Amino acid sequence: MTAIATPPSATPPSAAPTRVRPARSGVLVQVWVLTGRALRQLHDPRLILLSLLQPLIMLVLFSQVFRSIADSPGFPSGANYIDYLLPAILVTTGTQAAIWSGAGLATDLSNGALARFRTLPISMTSLLVARNLFDLVRNAIQLIVLTVAAAVLFGYAPAGGIPGTTLALLLGLAVATGLSWVFIALASWVRKVELMQMVGFIVIFPLMFASSAFVPITGLPPWLRVIATINPLTYAIDAARGWAMADPTSGATVSTLLIAAGLTVGAALIASRGVRRP
C-alpha cells in the first residue's frame, strides 16, 4: 500500500489554499441523489424478477383455487373471479413489499452502511424518503407487470377498463406507501432483520385474509366478518375493486387515502427520530 503515500505533486487532501466549503445541499438534492443511489439496485434484473415471483405465484394460485367462489352467493353477478381478484392483489402485494422495505432498512442499519450519513450535514429524513421513493418505483413496476400478466394469462378485463385499473393500482401504491413507512419506523427502532420479517408476516397475513380480498365478506363466519369489516385493508380493497369494476365507492376511497396519509405522516415522524440513533 505504498501507493497511499502522497506523490510530491499532489495536493494534500485538506490543503487547498482557499478553503471553499461546499454549500449545504438542499433537501431536494439529498432526496434526488439518495433515490438515485437506491435505484441503482434496479440495474440487477434478478432482484426485480425475484420480487415479482411471489405476487405472481399468488395470482396464479388464488385465481385457480378460488375460482369457484364466483358461483357463490354474494359475489357480484356476471363478473369473472380474476376481475374481482386482481384489484385485491394490487393492494395486498403492496403490503408485502412494505415488509421487505422495513427489512431492507433494518439490514442497512445493523451492518453500519448508514453510519456515515448520520455524521453528514444532511437530513436523515431525506434518506428515508429516498428509500420510500425507491420502494414506490419498485412497487409500481411489480403491480404493472402483475396487471399485464393477469390480462394476458387469465383474461383480466374488468368493467372499469384501463382507467379504473389505473386508479386501483394507484390506491395499491398509496396503501403500500403508508405501510412501508410503518415498517420503516419499526425498523429504525428495532433493527433486527429476522424480527422485522416475523412481525411483518404475523401482522400482514391475518390482515390480508380477514378482509374482502379473496372472498366476499358475506361468505365469512360472523366473528371473522366483524374483523374483516373493521380491517382497513378491506376499505382499500373495496375501493380498488370498485374502481376496477366500474362501481366506485367514494367513501372507501377517501378512507383509504386518509388512513394511508395518516400512517405516512405519523410513521415518518417516528422513523426520523429513530434512525438518528447510532
Add this chain to the structure above:
Amino acid sequence: MIDAVDVRMTFGDVTALGGVSVAVPAGTVHGLLGHNGAGKTTLINVLTTLFAPIGGSVTVAGFDVVRDAAQVRRRIGVTGQFASVDEDLTGTQNLVLLGRLLGASRRAANRRAAELLELFGLTDAADRPARGYSGGMRRRLDLASSLVGRPDVVFLDEPTTGLDPESRLGMWDVVRTLVSAGTTVLLTTQYLDEADRLADTITVLSQGQVVAAGTATELKERVGRRTVSVTLAAADVGPALDTLRRAGLDPLQSGRTLTAPVESSRALAVVVRALDDAGIEADDLGLHEPTLDDVYLTLTGACP
C-alpha cells in the same frame, strides 16, 4: 479545535463515560488509548454528534455538538470501525455521492473524487464496485469518503485495526499528510506504538475514566525509569546478580535474563565494566526506554 469538558454518558445502569475531558488544539493529532469497552467509541460518538451526552459540554470546531450539531457535521469527517462504503457503488460513485450530498456540483464532486482516489492509490479501482475491494482498499475508500468535504477535524475510530503491517504504515502516512495540511485528527487505537508514533498528545481511557493524559514522553516519564537488561551466556546467574548488586543496582531475574531500573544511560557503561571485571559473559545487553505498554499496564492495571 476539540474541547470536551466533563463528558458523562450512561446506557441504562452502565456508565460509559464518567466525566471525561479532552482538549485537542488545531492541527494536532490526539490519540485515545484504551482497551475494548474503555469508552473510546462512545466518546467518538459524542464528539461526532451521534450521542447527546447526559452531562458536560463539548465543542468541536467552535460549535456545540448538541445545540449546533448541523454546524459541527459540516466541519468533521468520520471513519468508523466498520468501513461504511456502499458495496454496490464503484469507488468513484461512492465519493461522488458524498460530494453531492455535501452540496458540491456534479463536476466538482467528480473532480474531488478523482483527487482523493489518486491520493489513496485507488485510481485503478475507481470504476470497480467496492464489493470487490480488499479489506485495505475498503478502508482507504472509507477514509477517503470522510475527507470529501475537506473537514477541519477528522475522527478515526481504530483506523488500522485488522490491516496488514504495510497498510498500517500507509494509513499512518495519510494521517501525517492530513496534519501537515492543518487538519486536526482524533484517533482511537488499541495499538500503543500507533499512539506513540502518530499522536502529539494522548488520553488513556479505562472504564469511562481518563487515567492519564499528556504527550507520549510525559506518560513514559510518569511510569518511570529506563532499565538495563542482561542475558547471560551461562545458566548460573548467581555471580552476575552479586556483581550487579555490588554495582549499586537492584536486579530482577527471569531465566538467564536480569533486568534492573537505572537512572541514566551512563549506567549501561557501569554494567558492562562490572560484568567484564567479574569475567561474566553476556549474550545480549541493552538499555530499554519505557514503552507505552508499560504506561498502559501501570496506569490501568489491565492487560491491553
